[in-house]
Amino acid sequence: METGKSDKIIEETDKLINSIGNEPDKLIQVLLRIQKEFHWLPPDSLRRVSERLGVPFSRVRHVATFFKAFSLVPRGKHEIRVCVGTACHVRGAQRVLDAICDCTGIAPGETDKDLKFSLETVNCLGCCALGPVVVVDGEYHGNLVQSQVEKVLKKYE
């Protein structure tokens, strides 16, 4: 990565750390903020976190790979979250998920090559009455059946 970009990431990371605090126990909260800001955890940013919080880099990586909220690769412009909680599962979430995979050409956990969509499955968003539920960029689409998937995704060109 060129120096200019890397400097900017470090500068941003510092700002985020300052807003939360640099104690070692703030590690998860700091990473959540970075993830929110960049939509992923850039390596330069992780190294900076390790320095500033005084946490070994190995532990930063351990935490960054342990939790689902974190991504070590850049995410797509639109984030699709398919609920595969129990209530959605019994109402046919798998069929909806299959249709989304077909439509976008990516599997859960993946991002397409032109960084348009990232696909994730989540285990219950707590709006089971609307199941099966798919959330795209924070917008909820409830009571979906597989035949509607294409139409919904078209909105996010």
Add this chain to the structure above:
Amino acid sequence: MEIQKIKSPGELEELRKKIISARDSLKPCITLCSGTACNAARSALVAEAISKELEKQGLKEKVDFRRTGCHGFCEKGPVIVIFPEGICYLKVKPDDVPEMIRTTFVEKKILKRLLYKDPVTGEQIVHEADIPFYKYQKRLVFGLNTKIDPLSIEDYIAVGGYMALSKALFKMKPEEIIEEVKRSGLRGRGGAGFPTGRKWEATRKAEGNPKYVVVNCDEGDPGAYMDRSLMEGNPFQVLEGLVIGAFSIGARYGYIYVREEYPLAVDNVTHAISEASRLGFLGENILGSGFDFDVHVHRGAGAFVCGEETALLRCLEGKAGEPVPRPPYPSVRGLWGKPTNINNVETWANVPLIIRDGAESFASIGTDNSKGTKIFSLVGKVNNTGLVEVPMGITLRDVVFKIGGGIPKGKKFKAVQTGGPSGGCIPERYLDMPVDFEELGSVGSMMGSGGMIVLDEETCMVDFARYFLSFLSDESCGKCTPCREGVGQMLGILTRITMGKGREDDIEKLEELARVVATASLCALGRTAPNPVLSTLQYFRDEYTAHIKEKRCPAGVCKSLIAFYIDPAKCGGCMLCVKKCPAGAIIGERKKAHRIVQEKCTKCGTCLDVCPEKFGAVIKVSGKREIEDIISGVSKEAGVNI
């Protein structure tokens, strides 16, 4: 109203009087549910429309409007209740708002088309309290959700908030509070049902300083969301319970752990903490009692295992959420090695009620060993999806059929799954069983955090067990071998069975693995992981055998074992399925019977969904013999080869 910091119980009562007297209890008030489910159903747009319309029709001074937390009737959201009468309008859309306001407040009539309609009798019901979904509930903990704005501490004070805290701090000794909670019989609402008072006592007696109290809002069980709704809708009550607990235990700091998927809960509880601190219900010298207590919110980052208490504590320390063996229990050695008391959201929310109304009043509800009420999230194949608070001891039949309104589309009830991924399935023959900690355990399930997932005849129990095992194998932290490898092996076998490749001895293998995983795993995640398999094997063994021996999925779910056919005699030749089939597997022309090319079919079921009811020509079949029968039957009738 500008409120100063409150420095004594007297000042609190004065403030309460002042707030109440400034309000007209007869003034109409529109309350609109703004929980996550209603928000997903565009509740925010309805709110906008209400504000605009009240202004437009000149009613702004005459009608109050309040956005509240979750009302629980998520199936019919967005939900509106108009006080003082309690008129209930359901599934309100932004376009309905002008007419609703004009009819209700100008013409003083009821807008009938937004009322609840009984699915059986067709009768319309005006008042919230008369709707069966609400009628058979007992809303003690959850009740205030519909009455207060979760962002308004004044609302909470007006309905009696902080009365219990004031009583606990000034009229009771810490030991008396613990004794009261013990006598109430309150048991942890997070899953295991450990007596709350005993837990508090152990933490109080443990040596070490400072001590901590923690709210567990990691509600990871899929299909359960009562903790979120309490946190979103009434964070003050949870905080009040927490402060009372902290005082009796002697804790100086508190943490609220909220899972990543609940952003609104984080916002509302953070706001509640700043409001409570401003008014002197948190921070130094609470209500002038000399007791100091601070609380922090910690956001989870997405890991099911963090609901386990030792894993949760490691997260609070900024580490990966891997469990450690117990004992020592957190009450002895918890956060940073200090005594720590962890309770679930609903448990904390019960505390103010016990202190305010007394242990006897609480203990008068429920069964011998399970007291009070429990909030369940009733979801899955049930008509009235939502949150229901019922007294312990109610029968499953009442919950599913009286409150839940039975199974949609006239389908047959099959089972109720309780206890989340650690729980089990309860078949029809136990529907009249009273719901409490012991009874659920006796039939191989558990209370868990209160998810109640209704399953109908179209749920495949093998696939359902596979679903939970795949969830658990994904969420296993990988630290101990029995859980990491054992659950993976069980998942492999279950997947094989659902693919139609099950072997004769697979059931025995599953049972053997289940024993090992349940005995040797480090934490509760692994120890209870075999439950979904064991309970489905106990009650639905025939479905396993059908998959293994006949290669048949009785519920018609497992893709490898089903096939779709179009009955040429019924097909109207409308071309709908031909157009909609995502695999391009259906051939045919207008007015002529269509045909599915089996080699291309991905078995997504789209054709079955879109085939017009008047034709009903798409047939789903399962089992080698059935498929052969249907092929020969259909082709004979049509005179063609399929």
